[in-house]
Amino acid sequence: MKKIKIGLAGAGWIGREHGRNIVRHPRAELALVCDSDAEHVAQLRQETGADFRECQTVNELWESDVDAVVIATPNALHAEMCVAAARAGKAIYCEKPMAISLQDCRRVREAVERARVPYLIGYHRRMNPLYQHARGLLDQGALGTPFMVESDYLHHVPGGLDIWSWLGKEQIAGSLFHAGSGHNVDLIRYFCGEIKDVTCMKGIFMPRPQQVETEDTAVALFRFESGAIGKVQFCIGPIAPFQFNFKLYGTHGTVLNNRIWLDTMPHFAEAGHERDGIELPAAWIPDNVQGGVGEPWDKLMDHFVALLADGVACINDVGSAYQTSLACFAAVESARRGTTMAVRDLE
Ligand SMILES: NC(=O)c1ccc[n+]([C@@H]2O[C@H](COP(=O)([O-])OP(=O)(O)OC[C@H]3O[C@@H](n4cnc5c(N)ncnc54)[C@H](O)[C@@H]3O)[C@@H](O)[C@H]2O)c1
Incomplete structure (x- = not known):
């Protein structure tokens, strides 16, 4: 069977995770x-023992024989690289965020649609077994109509880490709410559909040696086209363990992280019914552990390969990536203006 030849742009923290996942995949080849930074490539070679070619400029990737590329470079580079990759006819797995400005998100969407290449955005948490299970219940009607959703991302990233050389700079990382809580916005969209308007407050609160330029903390309230309402909370830096919580309330059932209640369960109407909830493995709750079950980067890479090898439907394509970014930009704009923003007003 012919393997899908994949090129990787960026062999940093997440790029090496993707590199390892491509190498272990029986139907993919990490070709280039x-x-x-040649040291990062050497580290990936050492970790995988794989015999891939290497290059220092991305133009060589677009000109090469690879079928697909994984873009895992700093945020500001995603747009140019995706546009160039699409023009070269390469399938694209792009790390989040899609781009750091709405204009660039539009350019990427146009380039991908014009070239008709497959595109997958790297919001890997959709593949988490908790959310896949919850999504299955929603699709079967067991949760009823979702009317309220909450997701948060609170991550103590110590101020001295190398990543702050670019993460806090607006010109390189863009909005940190978009970069970090794009995951949450993507997830609430996965369950509740498109967002109509957003009200957001944000600020910079945590001290650090290199201060961030956009925001390190935000709370955003959303109204969906369906009428459902939701909340996303974001903080990079709190003195607390990593948290990524998800709560979905439907007219017939509720999901609170790994615990689920349905009104069809026996004794539901009685006091103490919380004992009757379904408890899924706590290990499935996202924990930021590299490659863990709760952080299924491997499953999203498997999906990318299946997209190319078997033509399965894409779980998060360029149009969907655009909607997540649009809602995040609307949140940032809402905080800047101090008012509720209708998402369509940014379009
Ligand atoms: N999906 C997730 O959960 C997740 C997790 C972490 C990071 N990310 C995203 O992945 C991207 C990379 O993040 P990271 O934490 O791995 O950062 P990193 O700094 O560890 O890695 C970035 C890599 O890109 C390389 N690079 C920079 N400019 C380049 C260029 N012009 N050409 C080729 N290589 C270049 C750097 O040398 C480095 O190896 C970011 O966009 C980030 O938002 C996503």
């Missing part, structure tokens, strides 16, 4: 790796 590009990073401006």
Whole structure:
């Protein structure tokens, strides 16, 4: 069987995770790796023992024989790289965020649609077994109509880490709410559909040696086209363990992280009914552990390969990536203006 040849742009923290997941995949080949820092490529070679070619400039990736590329470079580079990759006819797995400005998100969407290449955005948590299970219950009608949803991302990223060399800078990382809580916005969209309007407050609160330029904390309230309402809370830096919570309230059932209640369960109407909830493995709750069950980067890479090898429907395509980014930009704009923003007003 012919393997899908994949090129990797960026062999940093997440790029090496993707590199390892491509190498272990029986139907994929890590053919070419590009990073401006040769040490990162050497580290990936050492970790995988794989015999891939390497290059220092991404143009060599677009000109190469690879079928697909994984873009895992800093945020500001995603747009140019995706546009170039699409023009070269390569299928694209792009790390989040799609781009750091709405204009660039539009350019990427146009380039991908014009070239008709497959595109997958790297919101890997959709593949988490908790959310796949909850989504199955929603699709079967067991949760009823979702009317309220909540998701948060609170992550103590110590101020001294190398990543702050770019993460806090607006020109390189863009909005940190978009970069970090794009995951949450994507997830609430996965369950409740498109967002109509958003009200957001944000600020910079945590001290750190290199201060961030956009925001390190935000709370955003959403109204969906369906009429459902939701909340996303974001903080990079709190003195607390990593948290990524998800709560979905439907007219017939509720999901609170790994615990689920349905009104069809026996004794539901009685006091103490919480004992009757379904408890899924706590290990499925996202925990930021590299490659863990709760952080299924491997499953999203499997999906990318299946997309290319078997033509399965894409779980998060360029149009969907655009909607998540649009809602995040609307949140940032709402905080800037101090008012509720209708998402369509940014279009
Ligand atoms: N989906 C997730 O959960 C997740 C997790 C972490 C990071 N990310 C995203 O992945 C991207 C990378 O993040 P990271 O934490 O791995 O950062 P990183 O700094 O560890 O890695 C970035 C890599 O890109 C390389 N690079 C920079 N400019 C380049 C260029 N012009 N050409 C080739 N290589 C270049 C760097 O040398 C580095 O190896 C970011 O967009 C980030 O938002 C996503």
